[in-house]
Amino acid sequence: MKIFDNIQDFIEYEKGLKGSIGFVPTMGALHNGHLSLIQNSINDNDITIVSIFINPTQFLEGEDLDKYPKRLEADKKICSLAGVDALFIPNTDEIYSKIEPTILAPSQKAYILEGYKRPGHFDGVLRVVLKLLNIVSPTRAYFGKKDAQQLYLIKNMVSSLFLHVEIVACEIVRENDGLALSSRNIYLNQDERQRALKISKSLKIASKAMMKNEFNSQNLKRLMKESIDDLEIEYIEVVDRNFDKIDNIELNNSIILVAAKVGSTRLIDNIWV
Ligand code: AMP
Numbered sequence: 238m239k240i241f242d243n244i245q246d247f248i249e250y251e252k253g254l255k256g257s258i259g260f261v262p263t264m265g266a267l268h269n270g271h272l273s274l275i276q277n278s279i280n281d282n283d284i285t286i287v288s289i290f291i292n293p294t295q296f297l298e299g300e301d302l303d304k305y306p307k308r309l310e311a312d313k314k315i316c317s318l319a320g321v322d323a324l325f326i327p328n329t330d331e332i333y334s335k336i337e338p339t340i341l342a343p344s345q346k347a348y349i350l351e352g353y354k355r356p357g358h359f360d361g362v363l364r365v366v367l368k369l370l371n372i373v374s375p376t377r378a379y380f381g382k383k384d385a386q387q388l389y390l391i392k393n394m395v396s397s398l399f400l401h402v403e404i405v406a407c408e409i410v411r412e413n414d415g416l417a418l419s420s421r422n423i424y425l426n427q428d429e430r431q432r433a434l435k436i437s438k439s440l441k442i443a444s445k446a447m448m449k450n451e452f453n454s455q456n457l458k459r460l461m462k463e464s465i466d467d468l469e470i471e472y473i474e475v476v477d478r479n480f481d482k483i484d485n486i487e488l489n490n491s492i493i494l495v496a497a498k499v500g501s502t503r504l505i506d507n508i509w510v
Contacts, residue, residue: 244327244372251374257284261378265308267312279320286322287325351386375402415438435468440461454482461473471503476494478491
């Protein structure tokens with residue numbers, strides 16, 4: 238596996254490549270969720286490239302930018318064993334310049350839900366994803382459904398800016414007990430880890446209610462709230478696949494989303510129905 242920390246060297250390497258390129262952008266501290274994106278890419282493409290970049294512009298003041306988990310040596314091993322062709326680890330100073338045009342995420346979809354408590358977060362996400370897509374020029378890029386709003390906004394950017402890349406949405410990977418994998422799970426102590434299960438359990442409660450023909454958003458949200466009332470819920474919402482709130486579940490076009498704080502750790506989860 239080749240490793241690049243310099244954009245120009247990476248671009249030179251890419252010039253010599255033939256065939257389709259799959260790209261998996263990450264912030265590192267890789268887990269099985271990331272690995273499933275990588276495996277999808279390896280299955281679909283001739284070459285797979287993974288990036289690790291903790292993007293400062295998507296963190297707000299006071300968020301966990303400085304203490305975001307870093308496990309570079311382990312990440313290199315994971316990528317190499319998985320069969321990744323190249324690992325791209327650019328520097329912040331090279332990615333961002335002092336004077337540059339910026340991209341703003343559409344406010345009506347980027348300042349709700351995740352963006353309501355984290356205003357400007359998606360501006361930073363789209364800024365870096367656009368830069369990475371331009372550097373890597375992949376055939377396909379892989380993103381997790383776990384970050385459903387991010388996935389929607391990236392797809393929207395790709396179609397509205399006519400970018401030449403196919404965005405592939407990958408299923409959420411969970412622990413055996415249901416907890417969605419996240420790099421931030423390592424912040425949880427044993428007690429918090431146990432309480433965090435209530436988030437995925439609330440989504441299971443919604444699934445069970447739907448099996449009994451409960452499709453009303455308010456009723457589903459109430460059931461879910463009751464089941465996680467001892468966590469600090471940031472939102473529980475039912476949206477369609479364009480992130481418009483809906484009064485009733487539309488099968489094959491809906492997402493039920495939860496964000497909650499367990500201690501000081503903010504976790505998100507969702508199901509696509
Ligand atoms: P991150 O390193 O947290 O920025 O995540 C990089 C990519 O991995 C994003 O597209 C995430 O949506 C995806 N991802 C993170 N956790 C999971 C998971 N549990 N299952 C599937 N994809 C995930």
